[in-house]
Amino acid sequence: MELISDYMRDDAYRHMLNELTQKTFGFDFEGWVTNGYFEGDYIPFSYLEGGKIVSNVSVNRMCFRQNGAVKNYIQIGTVMTDLDYRKQGLAAGLMKHVIKEYDKDYDGIYLFGNLSAVGFYRKMGFETINQYRYFLKEEFGIFDKNAEPFRSIQDMDDDIMKKYLDYVRISEPHSSFEQINKYGLQMFYTSGLDNVLYCADLDCFIVLEEGEIPVLQSILCRKKVALKDVVKRIDIEKTRLMLGFTPIEEDEDKCVSEVYEGGDDYRLFYRGKKLESIEQDKLYFPDLSHA
8 A cells, every 4th residue: 555645736646536535525626626726735645555545634734814923734634535445544544644744843733523533533632622603793784775786706707707816816804814825725615606796896806605694705805895894785685694704803893703613514623732722812714714
């Protein structure tokens, strides 16, 4: 059994990884790579046997601006093993290799683990920690019919798409815990543009996930726009809006926060004392930063 890593630009190996990813998690990242959105921060570590990848643990290099300070973390993702190779300690072996490789050079290592894997991650030396989710106070979520609304960019010209890509790379921070190197992951989630909206009056893009409680996942502007000015241009019936990020200090009074441990979906696991600040400072890893 051979250990291979950092091979995302090798078509043959990448196709093997994509096949296991589709079987395990049901998503396909081939277009993300071939369309140029992969930029090297996602690094798979895999066991190869019999012409296929049988187990994988991936490293994601994450750079955040956290309350004004730059922090470099490692997020672990796509932990998976082929059904025929489970219960052989392969994922554990890869996890130990990754921890040894990255533990000392980064401010911490974290991952979002399934509830069924809590015991596994604890054995790997990870602890659980809570985050804080933010909701807009209802009095600030009223749509202003006299203001220019945000509109989907799907039917707009190619120049708007290019502008969106530029703004994903460089924009004013609207979060006190914002991923700096967000281009790859944000484009993984938004390359279809179905949830991307633009307001020309503000020269601002948002990523909005509609649902029982709509989620404002991202704000992208070259000039900072107040949260209250953004949300009053979002034409939705509901006044309750959840944020997919931690608001900046000047917008905190427009929001209420709730402890969030992961609900029925996951637990946040971490290694490294510096990551304890996530709970202490009432922060939330941006939705679009999940690998």
